[in-house]
Amino acid sequence: MVKFKKKSLSGSSKRWIQRHYNDSLVLKAKKEGFRSRAVFKLEEINKKINFLKTNQSIIDLGSAPGSWSQYLSKKGFKNILAVDVIKMEDLKEVSFIHGDFTDNNVQQKILERYKIINVVLSDIAVNTTGNKKLDSFKTNSICLDVLDFAYKNLCKEGYLLCKFFNGELDKEIIKYSKVNFSVNKIIKPKSSRKDSKEMYLFCKK
Ligand SMILES: C[S@@+](CC[C@H](N)C(=O)[O-])C[C@H]1O[C@@H](n2cnc3c(N)ncnc32)[C@H](O)[C@@H]1O
16 A cells, blocks of 8 residues: 655545556556556447457557557557547547647547547546536536537547536436437446446447
């Protein structure tokens, strides 16, 4: 068990760091060479739904530090385009756009890259401020942009997997997905922390 005694850290920061370092999935990700424990959420969801096929063109939104793209690249996917507001270290078979997904120029760059988009993945979450309402509002409003982008640009029978939070705007997200997609499932992977309000919405066009 790793313990942190640094005086400059607040109690909650110490607890977060301690929990992070002692989390078995953080340790497992490190051991298997993945950049984050988030990889196990994508793996678990795909085991359940089996929607990822190596010939698909995939957009990975909110990709950094990169474990979802890493997972896809290791599985043999060749057409992966990752996008994040923060820089991401290079990965084999992964192109990267450094920018804000909600920016029209960034969306234009994505559309220039692929004629056909088979899958949109989004693990986008804004930096937390401690104000839970505000945090879920900000992340969920980006989620609505992702849904709209996927609805307009996914190919027929294309898939969307998108993170959202239980809270502000979640009803709007579910309503949008029901109106515009033929399949919609809400998934809380076991690998997602129990105390986190994050959920994943899976849709088929
Ligand atoms: C939970 S992390 C994603 C982890 C990633 N799936 C992985 O496997 O490593 C959420 C990411 O969303 C990114 N993000 C937040 N707002 C964004 C935006 N407007 N456009 C693009 N990326 C954004 C953050 O910078 C952060 O890297």
